[in-house]
Amino acid sequence: MTAYSHLNFAFAFVDPKTFEVAPMSEGDTALYPRFTALKTYNPGLETWISIGGWSMNDPDQPTATTFSDLAGSGSAQTAFFQSLVHFMSTYGLDGVDIDWEYPVAPERSGKPADFANYVSFLKKLRDALGAGGHKYGLSITLPSSYWYMQNFDIKSIEPVVDWFNVMTYDLHGIWDSTDPYIGSVINAHTNLTQIDQTLDLLWRNQIDPSKVVMGMGFYGRSFTLADPSCNTTGCPFPGGGNAGPCSASSGTLMYSEIGDILANGATVVEDKTAGVAIVTWGKTSGYPMIITTP
Numbered sequence: 417m418t419a420y421s422h423l424n425f426a427f428a429f430v431d432p433k434t435f436e437v438a439p440m441s442e443g444d445t446a447l448y449p450r451f452t453a454l455k456t457y458n459p460g461l462e463t464w465i466s467i468g469g470w471s472m473n474d475p476d477q478p479t480a481t482t483f484s485d486l487a488g489s490g491s492a493q494t495a496f497f498q499s500l501v502h503f504m505s506t507y508g509l510d511g512v513d514i515d516w517e518y519p520v521a522p523e524r525s526g527k528p529a530d531f532a533n534y535v536s537f538l539k540k541l542r543d544a545l546g547a548g549g550h551k552y553g554l555s556i557t558l559p560s561s562y563w564y565m566q567n568f569d570i571k572s573i574e575p576v577v578d579w580f581n582v583m584t585y586d587l588h589g590i591w592d593s594t595d596p597y598i599g600s601v602i603n604a605h606t607n608l609t610q611i612d613q614t615l616d617l618l619w620r621n622q623i624d625p626s627k628v629v630m631g632m633g634f635y636g637r638s639f640t641l642a643d644p645s646c647n648t649t650g651c652p653f654p655g656g657g658n659a660g661p662c663s664a665s666s667g668t669l670m671y672s673e674i675g676d677i678l679a680n681g682a683t684v685v686e687d688k689t690a691g692v693a694i695v696t697w698g699k700t701s702g703y704p705m706i707i708t709t710p
Contacts, residue, residue, distance in 0.1 A: 417461060418457070420458065421461065422464060422511075424466040425451050425466060425509075427467060427468060428440055428466070428503075429468075429479055429482075430467065430479065430482050432478050432485070435489075435493075435495040435496045435499070440469070451507075452507055462510035462511060463509055464510060465504065467513070468483065472517070480525035481525050483516045483519070483530075484527045484529070484530055484533075487529075487536070500512060500544070501547075501550065501552075504552055511552050511554060511578070512553070512555075513554075513556065513557060514556045515556070515581075518559060526567070532569070535569050535573055535576070538576045557583060558583065560584045560587055560606075560614045562613055562617065571623075579627045579628065580628050581629050582628060583631050584631060585605055587603070587606060588603035588604060589667060590653070590656040590667040601651070601652055602649050604692040605633070609689065636668070636669045637667060638657025639653035639657055641696075647694070655667075678695065680697070681697075682695045683697070
């Protein structure tokens with residue numbers, strides 16, 4: 417624990433009816449005190465709660481429009497702020513990260529008013545986190561995608577937050593199969609070119625680099641090959657690769673699972689432009705997996 421300054425617990429949700437903080441999964445309530453107890457090993461460690469995440473805005477979820485509803489309603493914000501401060505005080509948390517994926521974007525249940533409402537919401541949230549002598553931290557999560565980044569008023573948000581967490585992962589995956597502009601074609605789930613474009617947008621808006629934290633994923637996105645002879649980016653895929661024994665999810669492999677695959681004679685090709693390694697394994701159809709280069 418001495419190597420870390422901050423840890424985020426991902427995720428908590430917002431109840432779509434009461435707008436109070438709610439656990440994402442059963443059993444999370446029991447994990448909160450264990451999480452904050454990690455500070456006993458490192459007195460300088462801060463433990464934060466991250467609220468939202470990708471699935472909270474899934475169109476088929478009851479929370480699909482909750483962030484938009486919250487950002488656009490004063491009464492909902494009052495309930496949320498009171499609940500959040502109580503939640504953080506109860507469990508000894510030091511800050512909150514808002515991971516709204518994504519404001520405005522219609523395919524992510526967003527609304528046009530989100531652009532301005534998000535700024536107003538964060539300003540009020542900052543005030544609530546500093547009330548009563550509290551000094552809770554505040555950050556938000558940003559995408560490494562210009563398509564989604566354009567819907568964040570980053571210049572207005574910068575003075576309100578302590579920092580931005582930039583996701584440099586999950587740019588692509590098996591979900592691309594339902595995207596009419598991409599389709600079932602293998603792409604790296606991280607890519608230096610796209611990351612550079614995102615960071616350039618921040619620098620052109622004169623965002624302070626000291627307030628930008630780059631997030632990296634210690635896992636890979638895997639695909640089943642449609643044609644064993646076509647095993648690189650741009651090749652078609654019919655579905656995700658086999659689930660790992662621990663991750664138990666088709667299309668995703670943990671760092672340790674990737675290590676096991678590499679130890680068993682997989683083929684590795686480095687894409688220096690994208691900054692990824694393309695790993696192919698399997699005797700018949702094979703399963704290409706794209707991971708970030710360490």
